[in-house]
Amino acid sequence: MQCREGCGACCIAPSISSPLPGMPNGKPAGVRCLHLQADRRCAIFHSPERPAVCAGFSAEPSVCGDSVEEAMQIISWLEDETA
Numbered sequence: 001m002q003c004r005e006g007c008g009a010c011c012i013a014p015s016i017s018s019p020l021p022g023m024p025n026g027k028p029a030g031v032r033c034l035h036l037q038a039d040r041r042c043a044i045f046h047s048p049e050r051p052a053v054c055a056g057f058s059a060e061p062s063v064c065g066d067s068v069e070e071a072m073q074i075i076s077w078l079e080d081e082t083a
Contacts, residue, residue: 001059008032008040009064009071010057014079018051020044029079 015029035043064071
């Protein structure tokens, strides 16, 4: 599955415990990543500064669902279940 254009759910819904540029303590769940641009694309996608957890994420129907809204629901649920 390719990332859904204009989604960005994986940059908002989950917490990221590793440091990110400009976010030395990571980011809490439900908080928009500092690097998520207005078009919902990652500004550091091709940068070596991109955290390994982000680089390792692959869009999959079971996680991303059929819409941005569904992706937010699924990823938020996964975050809650693994917190």
